[in-house]
Amino acid sequence: MAVQKSEPKYLKIVNWIKQQIAEEALTVGDRLQSENELSIAFSLSRQTVRQATSILENDGILERRRGSGTYVASTRIVQRAVTMNIGVITTYLDDYLFPRVIRGIDQVLTNNNYSMQLAITYNKVENEMKILEAMLEKGVDGLIVEPTKSGLPNLNAELYKQIKRQSIPCVFIHACYQGLSFPYVAMDDYACGKAAVDYLMEKNHTRVAGIFKADDIQGHLRYAGCAGELKKNKVLLQEDSIVWFTTEDLDSDVVENFEQRILKRLDGCSAVICYNDQIALRVMDLLARNNKSVPEDLSVISFDNSNLATLGPVGLTTFTHPKEELGRVAAENLMKIIHKEQCEMTVKFKPELIERDSVREQ
Template identity: 25%
Template sequence: MRHVSIKDIARAAKVSHPTVSRALRHSPLVRSETAKEIRKIAETMGYRPSAIGRSLATRKTNMIGVVVTTIADPFIADVVRGIEDTANEFGYSVFLANSNANPDREIQVVHSFHERRVDGILVAASRVGALYVPLLSRLRVPIVLINNQHPDEPDEFVRSVMIDNIKASSAVMSHLIGLGHRRIAYIGDKSGFQSDTERFAGYRRSLELASYAFSPELVVHGDGKAEGGLQAMEKLLQIADPPTAVFCYNDMSALGALRTLCAQGIRVPADISLIGFDDLAIASYTSPLLTTVRQPKQQMGRIAMQMLLDTFSGVESKSSIKVEGELILRESTAPPSWCDGNAN
């Protein structure tokens, strides 16, 4: 026999297995001396309850599934950490699955979670398109999307947490414009994803508000990773009239851009200002330190998990939460070189 079951204990204690079940769960229905005796025997026999058996009986697994594009992304890793901490605190275990940014794989993973009867699903930075939410909804499992990359319609089962991109993006632009920059470039992600779209929207709106011209050649798309930022910056430097400041979609892109600038001997921020988004740990260790927008990554994970827990316990909660970013001023931004310290 592989594992001790309550039936084994029942035999040893000369009682029935329901009595054991109740004793172990401290039910008041069982005489306290009997219960104590049973628990002692269980302890001696090295009993560990089977979550499988329990799940089958209670129709509750205390498991949640987390889908990420890739856990190797430091942004996502932080979010997952927040999720896992909260989940663990409340007795939930976390399934982790990488979709590798492959929509088919992502859907397959969700089905696998469904078959395991997880109590809820969290999805970080989904890359799946418009039909996704209805598909998820059909599973009738509570779901929270974190920084979902496609606009989602409200839904009974699908909730969401995301950062207020437009607001944060506007803060970035205010900072740069306030320093005196007029030619500000934008290095984005691959086209079509929501956080890119929204941050770009904030960029454009800020230019308009300041009555500055929008120059399409100042907008370059990377891939959200360092390599893309590196190449995007190379392109920007080839323009006849290059920008004096660059707003990067995220810190990884900024890191790549910084690399290009450094390799070409261009000083940051003396020659060009650079600003990122996310506030990854690395942003505090680059040279110069990177000015960026802090996303409360762990907290977003905690909030998402908390939304699930609320759903489980029937607490009514908002179907969509927007968190605020915070502009972190460090060393990578300064007034443009032609500007002697005071803007315009």
């Protein structure tokens, strides 16, 4: 005789909220009872209540507002045709990290009989808009998105709100847009910044420069981690030793000006923290062209542990990027949302340093 499985406890709350909406006891804009009130009413833990409301948030039915509570965002679930296609949107698809991240995503999607619809934004907001519009029109069962210029105001916020309203499951990778409550999988960029400073402090570096990306939130977080740890170690952060750059600064027609800014800001420093391995190799090449060497004249540390880390004359000390694992976890979480299972809203990979020869003891 088959044993009938009991209904998960959180579904009692999910179904009750849906019933309240169906009976118009709750409508768009209404505030839901607090976690504590629902916990008492259903004799369930607050964690179970949170699990239920998170599922309805992912479905676009509820909306959590910081410091205010949880509100009804939609009173209907849009019935979409099943396509067995997943939209995957990344900023680039070069031989840096992206092929391995995509490989991790593809393995999970293939194992679940889904096909991948891949698109590249080249970190341009207009491209992201066109891609999202096309995917919404064509139809996908879910999205995995690397945000475009996540360090700037999100000009495509309305499209993502539309994705919420249409109950299209969506998971971000590498970063997330502020103000949008989608799950995301990323490196712990703040912790990476802290760890970089700690390592340099162990090597007795106290005049530390930094090169960070202004238009991606990873740059802000890595800078914040570095700045906070320098302050903790009672080392003054020299603002004239920090270089902020954007995607456009790497264009060939303006890169010379960018390099001159770097040389000026590195003057007098014993070490530099680079936004990623691509920037680190540019710095090492720039130093070589100016008759300076790594690590004798300047120590260099960066992030990602890409294939570039061993291409230069000096092996690069860098924090590793989870690559395939990050893609796999993002895709697995998307599958959980599609199958109405609970997934972690935030997954952050802790920093892991790969020591090579680009940092010396002072």
